[in-house]
Amino acid sequence: MKRKSKAGRAREPRDLLPLTPAVLHILLALAHEERHGYGIMREVEGRTGGQTRLGPGTLYGSIKRMLADGLVEESDERPDPEMDDQRRRYYRITDFGRRVAGAEAERLSGLVETARARKLLRSRRSSVPEGF
């Protein structure tokens, strides 16, 4: 399904590439389940081993743009209403968002392959330094 822009033109996932690192991290965080803002921050920090931390400004600035682009949407459902603050807003990835994330992953994968072919990147097998 093609998504239409505000001007009415059908958009392709590649129209939004390349994604900013924050947008890609948010899409990855939402790929498997709906999360609220703090949940997204925790997931990104945990998955990257603390190397990437999204501040509230970066997170919600990106979410604002992603909602406008149709990459994510707000969810009315609460995973566990009893345990959760009702004021929290949950976000989930859309089908279009999933396709955009896939297209970006393909693009990055192509770059990695090029880097590997030009000997800029060690293959996975030889990633352990010699002597270990």
Added chain:
Amino acid sequence: MSRSERVYRMLLLAYPRDFRREYGAQMEQAFGDLYREACERGGRSTIALLWALTITDLARTAVAQRITPRADHEEVAMYDRRLAVVGFLLLLAPLYFVAASLLEYGLGVGFLFDPLEAFLSVAERRIVFNVVSPFVFLGGLCLALALNTYAVARLNFRREEETMVSIVRLKLKSSNIAVAVISILLLATLVGYVFLENFTHR
């Protein structure tokens, strides 16, 4: 609510109002969660690190949000209409003065000029008028012109190899263009009038 959370709530004023209205409460809540986590994890050093990251994030993203609110088409249209209305209000006083003067001295029609002359018949009022009117008329016209030129025109510079390229983008917003053109005409009339009154030999 902790002092840090109160400070963060105040710092959110750096973001545009629309952004705060939409995301301010969520950002406060997210910061509160981060803050409580930092307190549990490691005390002062972790809180200091959280603040350093937060301030950096806030400075960068608040500027970005203030620079790019024009991305939303409806928001831009509303903003441009507001500028046209403000510009039109700023035009009213000089427009009245110029129209009244031209009708009186050009065509001998005094229905606009007579109330002004009656108002200025008191000496004190005339002094105040002579002092204030240049600022109100010229200042108002310049402001109306600047605001509505901003609404319709964008000048971008880009470096291409050894050359600086400038690009002028014009939006065909009739109300903003009308206010800008009327401002220019009134400015030309007023400046011409001042020049003729003060710098020509009689």
